[in-house]
Amino acid sequence: MLFNxxxxxxxxxxxxxxxxxxxxxxxxRLAFLIVASFFFYGWWNWRYVFLLLYTGLIDxxxxxxxxxxxxxxxxxxxxxxxxxxxxLATFKYLGFVTGSVNxxxxxxxxxxxxxxxxxxxxxxxxxxxFESLSYTVDIYRGETRPTRDPLQFFSFLSLFPHLVAGxxxxxxxxxxxxxxxxxxxxxxxxxxxxxxxQGFFKKMVIADQLAWLVNTAFADTVxxxxxxxxxxxxxxxxxxxxxxFSGYTDIARGLAKWMxxxxxxxxxxxxxxxxxxxxxxxxxxxxxxxxxxxxYIPLGGSRKGAxxxxxxxxxxxxxSGLWHGAAWHFVIWGGLHAFYVSSERITxxxxxxxxxxGGRGLSCALVTLLVWVGWVFFRAQSATRAVGLLSIMFxxxxxxxxxxxxxxxxxxxxLIGIVWELWFLLGLDRxxxxxxxxxxxxxxxxxxLLVASIYLRGSGEAFIYFQF
Amino acid sequence: MIQRRVAATVVVGAILLVIxxxxxxxxxxxxIPQGQFWATKLSLPARFDVVVAGCSRVYRAVSPAAMxxxxxxxxxxxxxxxxxxxxxxxxxxxxxxxxxDSPRPVVVLSIQPVNFLESFSRKNGFTDERRRDVVSRWLxxxxxxxxQFLMPWGIDDSRQSIRPSGVVYYEVYHPDGWVAxxxxxxxxxxxxxxxxxxxxREQVSTRIEGExxxxxxxxxxxxVVVIGVRLPTSPEMRELEDRASGFDESTFARRFAKEGGVYxxxxxxxxxxxxxxxxxxxxxxxxxxxxxxxxxxxxLRERRAEGPGRLPMPSGPSSANVAS
Numbered sequence: 029m030l031f032n033x034x035x036x037x038x039x040x041x042x043x044x045x046x047x048x049x050x051x052x053x054x055x056x057r058l059a060f061l062i063v064a065s066f067f068f069y070g071w072w073n074w075r076y077v078f079l080l081l082y083t084g085l086i087d088x089x090x091x092x093x094x095x096x097x098x099x100x101x102x103x104x105x106x107x108x109x110x111x112x113x114x115x116l117a118t119f120k121y122l123g124f125v126t127g128s129v130n131x132x133x134x135x136x137x138x139x140x141x142x143x144x145x146x147x148x149x150x151x152x153x154x155x156x157x158f159e160s161l162s163y164t165v166d167i168y169r170g171e172t173r174p175t176r177d178p179l180q181f182f183s184f185l186s187l188f189p190h191l192v193a194g195x196x197x198x199x200x201x202x203x204x205x206x207x208x209x210x211x212x213x214x215x216x217x218x219x220x221x222x223x224x225x226q227g228f229f230k231k232m233v234i235a236d237q238l239a240w241l242v243n244t245a246f247a248d249t250v251x252x253x254x255x256x257x258x259x260x261x262x263x264x265x266x267x268x269x270x271x272x273f274s275g276y277t278d279i280a281r282g283l284a285k286w287m288x289x290x291x292x293x294x295x296x297x298x299x300x301x302x303x304x305x306x307x308x309x310x311x312x313x314x315x316x317x318x319x320x321x322x323x324y325i326p327l328g329g330s331r332k333g334a335x336x337x338x339x340x341x342x343x344x345x346x347x348s349g350l351w352h353g354a355a356w357h358f359v360i361w362g363g364l365h366a367f368y369v370s371s372e373r374i375t376x377x378x379x380x381x382x383x384x385x386g387g388r389g390l391s392c393a394l395v396t397l398l399v400w401v402g403w404v405f406f407r408a409q410s411a412t413r414a415v416g417l418l419s420i421m422f423x424x425x426x427x428x429x430x431x432x433x434x435x436x437x438x439x440x441x442x443l444i445g446i447v448w449e450l451w452f453l454l455g456l457d458r459x460x461x462x463x464x465x466x467x468x469x470x471x472x473x474x475x476x477l478l479v480a481s482i483y484l485r486g487s488g489e490a491f492i493y494f495q496f
Numbered sequence: 497m498i499q500r501r502v503a504a505t506v507v508v509g510a511i512l513l514v515i516x517x518x519x520x521x522x523x524x525x526x527x528i529p530q531g532q533f534w535a536t537k538l539s540l541p542a543r544f545d546v547v548v549a550g551c552s553r554v555y556r557a558v559s560p561a562a563m564x565x566x567x568x569x570x571x572x573x574x575x576x577x578x579x580x581x582x583x584x585x586x587x588x589x590x591x592x593x594x595x596x597d598s599p600r601p602v603v604v605l606s607i608q609p610v611n612f613l614e615s616f617s618r619k620n621g622f623t624d625e626r627r628r629d630v631v632s633r634w635l636x637x638x639x640x641x642x643x644q645f646l647m648p649w650g651i652d653d654s655r656q657s658i659r660p661s662g663v664v665y666y667e668v669y670h671p672d673g674w675v676a677x678x679x680x681x682x683x684x685x686x687x688x689x690x691x692x693x694x695x696x697r698e699q700v701s702t703r704i705e706g707e708x709x710x711x712x713x714x715x716x717x718x719x720v721v722v723i724g725v726r727l728p729t730s731p732e733m734r735e736l737e738d739r740a741s742g743f744d745e746s747t748f749a750r751r752f753a754k755e756g757g758v759y760x761x762x763x764x765x766x767x768x769x770x771x772x773x774x775x776x777x778x779x780x781x782x783x784x785x786x787x788x789x790x791x792x793x794x795x796l797r798e799r800r801a802e803g804p805g806r807l808p809m810p811s812g813p814s815s816a817n818v819a820s
Contacts, residue, residue, distance in 0.1 A: 030629075033629045033631075033632065034629055034631040034632040034635060035629040035630065035631040035632070037631075038631055214498040214499070215498060217498065217502075218498045218501060218502065221502070221505070247615075248697065249697040249698075250696070250697060470501065471501050471502075471504035471505040471508055472504075472505075472508050474505050474509075475505045475506075475508035475509035475512055476508075476512060478509055479509055479512040479513050479516055482513070482516070482646055482648070483516045483517075483520070483646075483648055483649050484648060484649060485648045486648075
């Protein structure tokens with residue numbers, strides 16, 4: 029079920045009315061939450077509810093067994109990892125792996141071919157698998173106690189606002205909230221409304237209005253030979269994916285607040301970053317921190333010297349790329365960011381640049397440029413195509429402006445996104461006058477954002493991160 | 497304090513909502529609300545004798561009401577969708593519209609190169625409408641005017657209201673599936689460039705053609721009269737399609753007829769197109785009557801075991817049939 033659909037509005041209406049009615053009946057509330065969340069998930073394809081159930085049962089059982097037989101907890105962890113990663117590998121990576129093996133064999137002259145299966149990717153499998161995994165890993169590490177309450181565990185796993193596109197929430201953050209009676213305070217209600225209005229505006233107005241421009245540009249098999257055109261398309265995609273995903277997170281956080289729960293911040297104005305390291309502390313924070321805590325640090329982090337630190341960071345980034353999609357262009361995107369961060373660690377260019385007058389702005393511009401180059405690999409359908417597009421973008425002979433005319437209708441929406449980020453880059457959000465005015469005008473702004481989401485909405489695309 | 501803020505938000509929101517709906521840039525579309533038009537098409541019952549299927553050229557060129565003047569008593573519907581290429585789901589939906597008690601079920605299929613493009617088969621007006629959630633479709637069908645009030649402002653409409661370009665696209669959405677269309681001033685070359693770009697990157701798919709042929713054969717075996725119609729368009733568009741799309745009309749017509757279908761090809765230029773592709777409303781009415789006249793001998797015969805390849809030839813446009 030999509031947040032930006034009429035059926036979800038109806039679902040939310042029934043859900044929150046019932047949620048309120050079940051006040052004071054914790055068990056009943058959690059049971060209702062699980063049923064509603066499974067319904068939410070099954071609306072897309074009811075068969076995959078069983079996959080969610082399978083993942084949950086594996087980790088709930090592994091948790092119980094680790095608690096009961098601590099001497100064998102490594103065995104239970106390995107079984108849990110095999111179950112989870114096995115499901116993810118089957119549905120997400122089987123076709124990619126067999127396809128890549130076949131290509132590799134053909135390159136060395138072998139004509140043996142593995143059968144290539146392409147299964148339908150269950151929505152949100154990468155998100156809930158990671159959440160479920162973190163539960164067993166945390167128990168193994170002694171950071172979380174296993175719950176004996178299946179209602180609590182399945183509420184943690186399936187809680188519908190974050191089920192299909194995050195934020196990826198750790199058990200230690202959510203389990204204690206589920207254990208307590210959740211009753212939203214009036215302030216939580218208001219903050220939830222603000223987040224929901226902001227999320228809908230980002231998704232339905234900015235991201236969806238930019239979507240047609242981006243989709244049209246990338247659909248052409250023969251790319252338009254204009255550098256400004258592709259820079260504009262890439263900028264549009266950068267804001268489309270940002271507003272799409274952070275909009276989803278905002279709505280998810282708002283809905284959670286209406287239930288009385290708190291989700292962590294997932295995006296913190298990534299495009300005002302002045303270094304790539306900073307970018308990764310602002311972009312998809314819950315995933316970056318998941319990879320840091322469950323991959324990078326267990327590999328040794330940077331504790332074993334600088335080069336080991338680089339190696340571990342590269343592995344983490346490449347895996348992060350692969351997490352986004354089973355295709356080489358995603359791996360290259362991860363590798364490119366690893367290269368950026370490595371270069372940054374070695375040269376410390378952001379620190380040096382920031383000492384110059386206007387250095388912060390220059391750093392921000394340079395980070396933006398590097399991130400944009402990365403987005404070309406992320407969005408292009410293949411690495412070859414991405415290289416082709418980048419060669420147009422950096423070609424001095426391709427500077428013709430004639431191709432820009434059809435893009436004009438999308439420009440106002442792109443400008444809103446850019447101004448929004450500049451507002452924070454310049455620190456205007458912290459100015460006293462802005463805070464005072466913001467407080468006074470809040471109701472009107474929220475109302476305007478919601479109404480704009482109705483009248484200025486775009487084509488009603490699915491959320492981009494659903495495919496991951 | 498929070499309650500007052502929520503109340504203020506609701507009041508301001510309601511005012512903005514009403515203002516937004518009232519000051520919406522007016523489009524020149526009339527008739528039933530567009531959302532209702534498409535949602536209704538998708539939920540039509542199985543009660544028709546003649547189903548006319550295909551892309552936008554069909555829903556702009558074929559008026560069931562005008563056809564009924566020539567085919568009185570026959571229940572006719574226009575089941576055209578934008579950018580349509582034939583796929584199994586669409587063809588199954590077409591078949592479902594035929595009334596089980598029809599004395600002579602007839603399917604009229606538009607045959608244009610775009611109806612056989614892979615990219616169009618993956619995404620078109622029909623697939624988009626099917627993807628809409630059931631609640632939205634239900635609301636569009638039963639509360640069409642309210643849904644229309646809350647429709648997004650089109651970028652073109654907004655631009656028109658700020659700085660009118662002088663181009664007005666008049667459309668009338670009819671409950672029988674026809675959209676009477678005309679543009680002032682007309683732009684005869686409008687679709688030529690985009691069509692040339694489409695055919696430069698994609699040629700007609702023999703897979704889609706093959707699937708259509710097997711469906712035609714299956715329908716004919718069931719006693720359905722299947723008529724393929726190459727719709728009239730501008731001479732320039734026809735020339736482009738014949739040259740650049742990879743569509744071989746004579747081979748197609750032969751295969752179509754071999755499966756038991758009747759193939760009609762209307763020469764370009766006889767009817768008036770306002771944009772180089774679609775027929776103007778007045779021409780559409782004339783064409784609909786002509787089409788009805790051409791297929792009349794087929795439609796008015798009672799259902800009987802003629803078997804594939806035994807259908808009588810209509811007179812009028814150039815046609816092909818195994819019997820000929």
